Amino acid sequence: MSTAKQGHAQWSSRMGFVLAATGSAVGLGNIWKFPYMVGDSGGAAFVFIYLACIFLIGLPILVSEWLLGRRGQKNPINTMQEMAAVSGSSKLWVLVGLGGVLGAFLILSFYSVIGGWSLAYIKDALIGSFAGQDADGIGALFTGLLASPVTLIFWHSLFMLLTIGIVARGVTGGLEKAATLLMPALGVLLLLLVIYGMTTGGFGQALEFMFKPEWSQVDGGIILAALGHAFFTLSLGMGIMMAYGSYLGEDVNLLQSARTVVIMDTVIALAAGLAIFPIVFAEGLNLGEGPGLIFVTLPVAFGNITAGWLVGLAFFVLLTFAAITSAISLLEPVVEFVEERTPWGRVGSTLVAGCAAWALGVLALLSFNVLGDFLILGLNVFDLLDTLTSKFFLPLTGLGVIVFLAWRLDKEAVRKELGLDVYDFSLWNLIVRYLAPVGVIVVFFANL
Ligand code: PFF
Ligand code: NA
Numbered sequence: 402m403s404t405a406k407q408g409h410a411q412w413s414s415r416m417g418f419v420l421a422a423t424g425s426a427v428g429l430g431n432i433w434k435f436p437y438m439v440g441d442s443g444g445a446a447f448v449f450i451y452l453a454c455i456f457l458i459g460l461p462i463l464v465s466e467w468l469l470g471r472r473g474q475k476n477p478i479n480t481m482q483e484m485a486a487v488s489g490s491s492k493l494w495v496l497v498g499l500g501g502v503l504g505a506f507l508i509l510s511f512y513s514v515i516g517g518w519s520l521a522y523i524k525d526a527l528i529g530s531f532a533g534q535d536a537d538g539i540g541a542l543f544t545g546l547l548a549s550p551v552t553l554i555f556w557h558s559l560f561m562l563l564t565i566g567i568v569a570r571g572v573t574g575g576l577e578k579a580a581t582l583l584m585p586a587l588g589v590l591l592l593l594l595v596i597y598g599m600t601t602g603g604f605g606q607a608l609e610f611m612f613k614p615e616w617s618q619v620d621g622g623i624i625l626a627a628l629g630h631a632f633f634t635l636s637l638g639m640g641i642m643m644a645y646g647s648y649l650g651e652d653v654n655l656l657q658s659a660r661t662v663v664i665m666d667t668v669i670a671l672a673a674g675l676a677i678f679p680i681v682f683a684e685g686l687n688l689g690e691g692p693g694l695i696f697v698t699l700p701v702a703f704g705n706i707t708a709g710w711l712v713g714l715a716f717f718v719l720l721t722f723a724a725i726t727s728a729i730s731l732l733e734p735v736v737e738f739v740e741e742r743t744p745w746g747r748v749g750s751t752l753v754a755g756c757a758a759w760a761l762g763v764l765a766l767l768s769f770n771v772l773g774d775f776l777i778l779g780l781n782v783f784d785l786l787d788t789l790t791s792k793f794f795l796p797l798t799g800l801g802v803i804v805f806l807a808w809r810l811d812k813e814a815v816r817k818e819l820g821l822d823v824y825d826f827s828l829w830n831l832i833v834r835y836l837a838p839v840g841v842i843v844v845f846f847a848n849l
Contacts, residue, residue, distance in 0.1 A: 415653050417577060421730075422636075422645055422662045424580050428727030429515050430634040431670040432591075432720055436677045437694035438630055442623045444688075445614035448674075450624055454631035455667060458837045462637050462799050463659045465806040465833065468818060470646025471655075476737055477501055477640025480647065481805075488809045497801035501640030502738045504794035506754070508639070509731040510761035511786045513564065516724040517556030517766075518696060519717050521546055526713035531704035536684040539700045543693050547769040557762050560721075564728040565755035568736055569748045576726055587719040588669060590712070594676035597702050603682030610682070611674055625848045628841065629791035634666055638799035641730050644737075656819055676702075692783075732758070761786070792848070800841045807833040 412418040439447055473480025478498035485494035525531065530542055546552060567576065598604050632638045673695070680698040681688060690697060703713030732755060740750040764772070768781035777785050806815070807830070816826045 410648055411650050412648050412653075415658065418645065418649060418653060419658050419661055420577050420580050420584075422642065422658070423584065423665050424577065424723075424726035425636045425641055425645070425730035426634065426662055426666045426727075427584065427587075427669050428723045429512060429519075429720075430630070430727070431666060432673040432723070433515055433519075433692070433695050435630065435634065435670040436674045437691055438626060439611065439674055440678075440681070440688040440690060440694055442626060443615065443618040444610040445612050446616050446619045447623055447627055448611055448671075449614055450619070451627040451631060452667070454628045454840075455635070455663060457832060458628065458799075458803075458840055459631040459635045459637060460659050460663050461829070461833050461837055462632075462803050463635055463642055463663065464655045464819070465802050466637065466640070466642035467646035467649060467655050467659070468815070469802065469806060470643035471649045471651075473643075474647050476647070476741075477643040477734065478738070480643060484805070484809075490805070490809045494801065494805060494809075497798050497805070498640050498643075500794055500798040500801075501638060501643075502734050504790050504798065505639045505641065505731045506735045506758055507761070507786050507794070508633075508790050509564075509728060509735070509758040511765040511783055512724070512728055512731060513561045513758065513762045514553070514557045514766045514783070515692070516560035516564075516721060516728060517553065517558075518546065519721045519724055520560055521552070521556045522696065522700070522717040523714060523721060525700070526703065526710050526717055529710050531700040531713055532710060534701070534704040536680075536686055536697070536701050539704065540686075540697045542700070543696045546696075547693070550767055550770050553766040553769065554763055557766055558759065560724070560728070561755055561759045561762065563725060564732055565751055567725070568729050568732045568755070569751040571747070576729070579722070580726060583719055583722050584665075586715075587723055588672070590716055590719060591669065591672040591676055593712070594699065594702060594716070595672055597706060598676055598679030601679045601683035603679035603684075606682040607675065607678035610678055610688075611671075621844065621847045625792055625796075625844050628844050629795055632795035632799050633791050634670065635663065636727070636730060638795035638797070638802070639731070640734055640798075643802075644734060654820060656821075796841050796845050800838060800845075803833055803841075804838050807838070 469480060469484060470477070473483055475483065478495060481498040482495045485492060525542065531539065534542070598607065636642055677695060677698045680686070680701050684701060686698065699716065700713060703709040703716070706712060732751070735754040735758070736747070736751045739745065739754050740747060743750060745753060765783040765786055768775070768783040773781060775781060780788060812830070819826070819829065821829055
């Protein structure tokens with residue numbers, strides 16, 4: 402970023418901006434969460450509904466967040482405050498910004514737990530734990546990890562510390578440079594794992610599972626899950642993309658940039674599924690394995706190919722990197738929120754925000770062992786945090802963003818800003834005024 406004339410910093414290039422947005426978007430949501438949600442929800446029908454949500458709702462909201470951020474040039478809360486004032490709208494719009502910060506905090510707490518699992522598997526790859534193991538051995542390794550609160554706390558703490566360290570020192574720029582190399586590397590590695598999947602004998606079934614829909618299995622719960630995950634995976638509804646937009650120059654084409662980010666995110670998620678499901682079918686594993694799915698499948702591949710420990714090591718290093726770039730984007734807005742309201746300064750605020758999220762994360766990880774039977778509203782802490790954010794906060798704040806943009810801003814100015822001709826703009830309007838909001842409202846309230 403460089404400092405522009407107005408004083409508010411700006412991205413030094415469109416590329417830097419797209420990279421940062423992709424760094425936030427691509428993470429555990431793609432590689433850890435998407436595949437197990439597909440497994441849990443019965444496959445292809447979920448995939449198609451998810452893709453529809455991504456392109457019809459997620460992409461327009463991504464564009465909307467950037468556009469609002471670029472106009473406001475402030476943090477999301479102040480941006481919403483000011484935009485509401487300028488357009489003569491209710492002060493309550495600030496809730497969209499506030500909900501975002503709270504959502505980011507809650508997600509960070511359990512995100513770090515899974516980032517910790519990824520770190521633990523770096524160690525396992527290094528000491529050769531996967532070598533020669535069959536699916537049972539790999540499964541036992543994961544069960545062992547979950548059973549030990551102390552081990553889980555250790556890795557969760559390490560992940561959170563790394564995130565805190567990076568945010569406190571404000572060295573995210575260096576990460577962006579690293580991302581130019583590491584993101585493509587992650588893509589290539591996933592591709593190799595897809596190719597491995599082709600050799601397992603389970604690839605045909607995996608393709609069918611992921612792309613041949615059985616619509617009869619679809620219910621409201623599955624649609625809400627797909628919608629919520631579309632928000633989660635694109636980092637929407639948390640003001641994060643709005644914050645990125647605030648550093649954006651007038652010359653950047655929002656629709657084009659959004660398309661790039663969305664396509665990269667989608668390709669990585671689909672590739673993760675295509676790497677994982679062949680192993681599930683070839684080894685006769687449980688499709689509904691849940692959050693452990695990636696950790697009981699891919700290591701089977703690492704244990705059975707030449708130099709598998711090295712491939713496994715590279716994979717979990719890259720997964721951890723992708724997770725950290727997302728985690729810092731989750732911590733950043735929370736830190737900013739604390740910093741603006743306290744005398745603690747950058748480092749102090751980062752410590753306080755990070756430690757609070759860490760403590761909540763400890764509760765979340767105990768759901769996998771000692772607190773497994775501790776239920777709130779029928780859910781353990783981990784599931785509660787996940788449900789509360791993906792199925793509640795994200796859809797609602799995302800809805801707020803798109804409704805505000807579509808109904809409270811001057812239409813002609815938005816059309817010019819997006820560089821659309823009248824014809825394309827009527828399609829855009831149809832989507833942002835009716836299709837996307839009505840879709841979110843119907844799905845959301847049908848599930849209450
Ligand atoms: N989009 C990230 C992922 O798919 O892993 C997770 C995430 C990051 C969600 C930042 C929300 C967010 F604000
Ligand atoms: Na993602």
